Amino acid sequence: MIVTRFAPSPTGYLHLGHAFSARFAWNAAREVGGKFLLRIEDIDQTRCKSEFTAAILEDLAWLGLDWDGKVRIQSEHFADYQAALDRLDLMGLTYPCFCTRAEIAAEIARAGGAPQGAGGPIYPGTCRNLPRDERARRIASGESFALRLDVARALERSGPLSWEEEGKGIIPADPALLGDVVLARKDAPTSYHLAVTVDDALQGVTLVTRGGDLSSATNIHRLLQALLDLPVPRYRHHKLLTDARGKRFAKRDKALTLRALREAGRTPEEVRRMVEMSSKL
Numbered sequence: 001m002i003v004t005r006f007a008p009s010p011t012g013y014l015h016l017g018h019a020f021s022a023r024f025a026w027n028a029a030r031e032v033g034g035k036f037l038l039r040i041e042d043i044d045q046t047r048c049k050s051e052f053t054a055a056i057l058e059d060l061a062w063l064g065l066d067w068d069g070k071v072r073i074q075s076e077h078f079a080d081y082q083a084a085l086d087r088l089d090l091m092g093l094t095y096p097c098f099c100t101r102a103e104i105a106a107e108i109a110r111a112g113g114a115p116q117g118a119g120g121p122i123y124p125g126t127c128r129n130l131p132r133d134e135r136a137r138r139i140a141s142g143e144s145f146a147l148r149l150d151v152a153r154a155l156e157r158s159g160p161l162s163w164e165e166e167g168k169g170i171i172p173a174d175p176a177l178l179g180d181v182v183l184a185r186k187d188a189p190t191s192y193h194l195a196v197t198v199d200d201a202l203q204g205v206t207l208v209t210r211g212g213d214l215s216s217a218t219n220i221h222r223l224l225q226a227l228l229d230l231p232v233p234r235y236r237h238h239k240l241l242t243d244a245r246g247k248r249f250a251k252r253d254k255a256l257t258l259r260a261l262r263e264a265g266r267t268p269e270e271v272r273r274m275v276e277m278s279s280k281l
Helices: 016-030 050-063 078-090 101-110 132-140 151-158 192-202 217-227 258-263 268-279
Strands: 003-006 035-040 094-097 146-149 162-165 169-172 182-185 207-211 234-238
Touching: 003 016, 003 207, 016 035, 016 050, 016 207, 016 234, 016 258, 016 268, 035 050, 050 258, 050 268, 078 094, 078 182, 078 192, 078 217, 094 132, 146 217, 151 217, 162 217, 182 192, 192 217, 258 268
Parallel strands: 003 035, 162 234, 207 234
Antiparallel strands: 094 146, 146 182, 162 169
């Protein structure tokens, strides 16, 4: 059975792009009698608000989209992500990084630039080889740090990896494209990469549908799956919805949120047609 999911972050109201992504996943499941799950990705406790979570549920129901089972709220499952972090730590694959964003930028500038990855300059590994006693001393002193994944060491353990992309076949994974990604911070006990990988496995997701802007993230998710012995779903990355000028929809486009459209008198059917028309641009 196909199991898909829609996983928005409650940092604002849903817009037309979200409606397209949600319907894309919903159709992928419902057309073959599969399951469609809803997950609220609210690990960013400073930006996420309960009022937006409530609005997400309301907007999806208004659009005529139903979901199976209980909604998974990420902030209620930090213990799951900590368990995964503990496993990676026992393998010797994580390390504390004490660098601020400004210090990382300065280090890159001193080096005359940094290799470019899928998301921009790759972290230069400043803290990767700090002596164990220095790490312990700085942590004990209360210095703030993030936990990073040692990708090179992780790849030695995992070996070559790939994933199946619907419509494209087998795609070789290259986790090094993202460098030593952050897995957790003091103010966020888990990262997007770790949380979605763990969640997809725990929820039994067999087909991950999401925007093409997240395609590169699959490289690191595939590595985490291998390290944590998690099942590997298939992937289908869809196009990003844009307006007539080719501009991607965003939460700052308040006039195009589902809430604003509904308050302006638009019906669910009209919004579905708007989504369909925009998807053809």
